[in-house]
Amino acid sequence: xIEISNLSKAFTLHNQxxxxxxxxxxxxxxxxxxxxxxxxxxxxxxxxTLMRMVYGNYLANGGVIRVxxxxxxxxxxxEIIALxxxxxxxxxxxxRVVPRVPTIEVVAEPLLVLGQARAVALARAAELxxxxxxxERLWPLSPTTFSGGEQQRVNIARGFAHAYPALLLDExxxxxxxxxxxxxxxxxxxxxxxxxxxxxxFHDEGARDRLCDRLVDVRDFTPQVAA
Numbered sequence: 001x002i003e004i005s006n007l008s009k010a011f012t013l014h015n016q017x018x019x020x021x022x023x024x025x026x027x028x029x030x031x032x033x034x035x036x037x038x039x040x041x042x043x044x045x046x047x048x049t050l051m052r053m054v055y056g057n058y059l060a061n062g063g064v065i066r067v068x069x070x071x072x073x074x075x076x077x078x079e080i081i082a083l084x085x086x087x088x089x090x091x092x093x094x095x096r097v098v099p100r101v102p103t104i105e106v107v108a109e110p111l112l113v114l115g116q117a118r119a120v121a122l123a124r125a126a127e128l129x130x131x132x133x134x135x136e137r138l139w140p141l142s143p144t145t146f147s148g149g150e151q152q153r154v155n156i157a158r159g160f161a162h163a164y165p166a167l168l169l170d171e172x173x174x175x176x177x178x179x180x181x182x183x184x185x186x187x188x189x190x191x192x193x194x195x196x197x198x199x200x201x202f203h204d205e206g207a208r209d210r211l212c213d214r215l216v217d218v219r220d221f222t223p224q225v226a227a
Contacts, residue, residue, distance in 0.1 A: 001197035002031040007063035027221040038212035056080040089164035128157035169200035
């Protein structure tokens, strides 16, 4: 479902004389349906950069990033938008929403965009919010007013509203209490059982051991610097 080969990336520092910083070369990995692959490596090794390239937020300098039938590295913006709508979900650490939009609408939006009946979409959103222990009195409010932990749970609910065939997870259990951590782990396990191909960053070792079928060390993709 996710196939990456010969992936390369460098950043150009335009405010520092155009210096080029190579961060990845020869990146390769695959994630099959129903499999969870965890990215490991020290801070700054390129885990988040790789995830952002898969999602199309960062442009790769070379190589192939195939998600289903789409090569994200070569796809037009409209193709990437369509892929995100239907085939590729991304649960980041931060919730970004339009202010004043009610929480239940935020969670239901991925289904509404796909043409799901409004009643069905809102019912799915309510189910997830309740499961993630967001009090019902908060559902009509904007999540921009919530605590960090509540925003994270709303973000997770939104990410799991639609059954994406491929899913990117960036530390989904970070800062969660034990009860909500267990809910999130169960949601991920259910997505795997449903056939989702999952690529994630899990600093929570217990979560990584429980969920991941394989680990990929991004340090293996670090460009070699000549002595």
